[in-house]
Amino acid sequence: MTLDLEAPPWSAPAVGTAARPIRPRRLRRTPALRALVRETRLHPSMLVAPLFVHPGSGRSEPIQSMPGQARLTPDLAAQEAARLADLGVGGILLFGLPEEKDAIGSGASADDGIVQDALRRIRALELPLVTIADTCLCEYTDHGHCGPLAVDGSVDNDAALTRLAATAVSQARAGADLVAPSAMMDGQVAAIRAALDECGLVDTLILSYAAKYASGFYGPFRDAAESPPQFGDRSGYQMDPANGDEALREVLLDVQEGADMVMVKPALPYLDVVRRVKDATRLPVAAYNVSGEYAMVKAAAAAGFIDERAVVLEALTSIRRAGADIVITYHAKDAARWLQ
Numbered sequence: 001m002t003l004d005l006e007a008p009p010w011s012a013p014a015v016g017t018a019a020r021p022i023r024p025r026r027l028r029r030t031p032a033l034r035a036l037v038r039e040t041r042l043h044p045s046m047l048v049a050p051l052f053v054h055p056g057s058g059r060s061e062p063i064q065s066m067p068g069q070a071r072l073t074p075d076l077a078a079q080e081a082a083r084l085a086d087l088g089v090g091g092i093l094l095f096g097l098p099e100e101k102d103a104i105g106s107g108a109s110a111d112d113g114i115v116q117d118a119l120r121r122i123r124a125l126e127l128p129l130v131t132i133a134d135t136c137l138c139e140y141t142d143h144g145h146c147g148p149l150a151v152d153g154s155v156d157n158d159a160a161l162t163r164l165a166a167t168a169v170s171q172a173r174a175g176a177d178l179v180a181p182s183a184m185m186d187g188q189v190a191a192i193r194a195a196l197d198e199c200g201l202v203d204t205l206i207l208s209y210a211a212k213y214a215s216g217f218y219g220p221f222r223d224a225a226e227s228p229p230q231f232g233d234r235s236g237y238q239m240d241p242a243n244g245d246e247a248l249r250e251v252l253l254d255v256q257e258g259a260d261m262v263m264v265k266p267a268l269p270y271l272d273v274v275r276r277v278k279d280a281t282r283l284p285v286a287a288y289n290v291s292g293e294y295a296m297v298k299a300a301a302a303a304g305f306i307d308e309r310a311v312v313l314e315a316l317t318s319i320r321r322a323g324a325d326i327v328i329t330y331h332a333k334d335a336a337r338w339l340q
Helices: 024-028 031-036 074-086 114-124 157-174 188-198 216-225 245-257 268-281 291-302 308-322 332-339
Strands: 047-053 060-062 070-072 091-096 130-135 178-181 205-212 261-265 285-289 326-329
Touching (some): 024 031, 047 074, 047 114, 091 114, 114 130, 114 157, 130 157, 157 188, 178 188, 188 205, 205 245, 205 268, 291 308, 308 326
Parallel strands (some): 047 070, 047 091, 047 326, 130 178, 205 261, 285 326
């Protein structure tokens, strides 16, 4: 029998054929059947958990705008990394809150910096997870922008490249498997790759925040990382949310400059971009399920409006289905438990 896929499933069969109605529901009849034919798989090893590291020892400071998240001192960050590894989470992404800030973000590249300290402690544990360092300056500058400022108050792109390269080298020496430049400075991947190679760090990978949008979903993160701009905003270097073609241009430039992996940020409002980036590059693609996405789910769940577990796993699966190989998410610990 030849099926006419344009005809309704309950239409009359062609002359001379038996009536055989098409029943897609057969594949959904039991949980075992649904699992057997599932197209998109979600596993803890695909998840990366962001961690915020602040100075001190033995101190955990809850982040009010992100329930369930906290700023951790380096010793506690190492303990949290161990717990995540036990759950099978694939990696961690470290953000640092330094004791002091200045105009050029000196603390970002300091060998005794906050992220570098945490990396060394985590590496000493020999955990089966990937260590990723966010390579940016906004948490370290007193003005909150992602690079030194020019005379007119704009971010000096080329001066930022020098600082980002020095930061990446310091992070790699401290134990980062990947450095993740997130400043959206033109040429940042090429500058970092050259600096890493010149220092003999040829095996350190670059995960580029290649398509990072100037999003309204970053609010809780800026609270958590204490990094809001002191004036203006970041629309002069982060991308316009209306642009999709430009994202591909940015991504392909970073690939040409030597990025080993690329990222789309945020995730859920940009699933179309995730799909296009995957199709265009065929590289490992990460998508960042950002703080605002996380906080909205937490708020709705706390109010009893949604089933948190169901919504989180649905959202993470949708990010995977769109083409992301890696999902960076604050839900990583809970999701790993649920998936187990």
